Each structure stands twice: as C-alpha cells, then as structure tokens.
Amino acid sequence: MRLTIIGCAGSVAGPDQPASSYLLEADFAGRTWRLLLDLGAGAVGPLQAIVDPATIDGILVSHGHPDHCADLASLSVLLRYGPAQGTDLAPIPLWGPEGIDERIRQVEGSSDDAGLAPFAWSALAPGESRSLGPFTVTAARAWHPVPALAYRIEGPSESGVPATLVFTGDTDLSDEVVAVAAGADLLLAEAGWADRAENPRGIHLTGAQAGEVASRAGVRHLVVTHIPPWASVWGTLEQARAEHADATLARPGRVFEV
Ligand SMILES: [Zn+2]
Ligand SMILES: [Zn+2]
Secondary structure, eight states, X not given: OEEEXXXXXXXXXXXXXXXXXXXXXXXXXXXXEEEEEEEOTTTHHHHHHHSOGGGOOEEEOXXXXXXXXXXXXXXXXXXXXXXXXXXXXXXXEEEESTTHHHHHHHHHTOXXXXXXXXXXXXXXXXXXXXXETTEEEEEEEOOSSSOBEEEEEEEEOTTSSEEEEEEOOSOOOOHHHHHHTTTOSEEEEEOOBOOOSOOOSSSOOBHHHHHHHHHHHTOSEEEEEOBOTTSOHHHHHHHHHHHOSSEEEOOTTOEEEO
C-alpha cells in the first residue's frame, strides 16, 4: 500500500496546505485501487493534482467536522459537473459514522439528495469490518465530541505480503484506539493538542499521546498528523519521538510505503 498525504493541517486549513485528507493506494487484480481517507476543507484542490477523482474506489470519513469532511460537497460538485459528467460513473462507496450524509446536505445547502448522488453512502458502526478490493477496513470508536471512528486497514504491501495501516481520525487517548492500532505497520495519528498541563478530555491527542498510542500498540512507524497551523510541528514531533522513536511528520505530498 502507498499512503499519500494530501493535506494534514489540524482543525483548519493552513496557509500552505488543506485540512485532513489522505490517499491510500494498492495494486490488486491488474489495477491500482484507491481509498480516500477524509476530505477536509480545501483538500479537493490538491487532490486533483494527485489523482483523477473519478478513479477513487472508496471514501472513508472519520467524522463530521469540517476539517475532515467539508470538501465532500465540493467533490460531489466536481464529479457531477466536471470531466466525469455523463460518463455513468458508478456511485463511490462512502463510509463513515452516522450523520455524514446529513453533513453533505448541510454543506451543499439543498433540501434534496443531489449532493449525495455521486456516493453510495452507508454508515459504519464501531467494530464493523468491510472489504473493498484489496482493502479490509475495520472501524473502531474514537473519543471525540461527535460520532467518530478510527480505522484499521489491511491490504497488500508493495512486496505483496499483508500490511496494516491505522488512522486515528480525531480522538483522545483510549484503550479502544490503542487496541485497533495493535501491531500496525504504520499508524497515522493525530496530534491536535499542544502539550499543556491540562487539555480538555475527549477531543484530541497531544504529540506525546500519539507516541504513547504507537508505543503501547507496538506499531512500527508513527506518522504524526493534524497539527494546527498555530502549533509547533517540530515541537509536536519531538514529543512524539520521546515516546516512540520511529516517528515522522505528515507533510503535503509525502508518500509512505506501508
Ligand atoms: Zn480535526
Ligand atoms: Zn474533529
């Protein structure tokens, strides 16, 4: 599998990058399969420079905050009125916690379901697993103020052996998140909180907590993401590395082999 960072700014888009969005690709059955993880504010712009959006096979959404799903409405417009118009594109499977369909309607601002037309929407429950091409996706409950999921994705590595990527979405530290990350080859973990004496509970990880999840779960590589534009990326990485030495930063355009 190959993970490409489309955008990784936390909470809002930054001056030089959009909010959360990641592309996971794997070669299987004679073609490349593409799974999009989140499509936050501004991400549909650089997405088009990386891949033809009409070739996306499935979309996983972690939760309904704008920095993770606002641009689904933009992708819908692009698929309906852009180059794919009139090509009988099959609806793209769109999975996430309950309420993502309502978010798209709200952002689109229409009372009908036109904005959902390019997608085959279906809610995922914590603990549920589904397959899509070479990918097996398992959802886990994340600890966040709105319904939110972390994802464990199993698929072929570049050399063809099974590999595992885990994406935390937005979450506070919890046993469920550590459990879903167990033994992963790559953990893409958010670090939305600065390392303060006290942060509100049930919202985000700090860099140190992202490192703690990686360490407790026994993952190989940690990729730290979702750092807000006003926070120190290097300071956050340093805190993560103090807990898990094999840690690096998500940056737009970076590609990780899983
Ligand atoms: Zn977020
Ligand atoms: Zn959030």
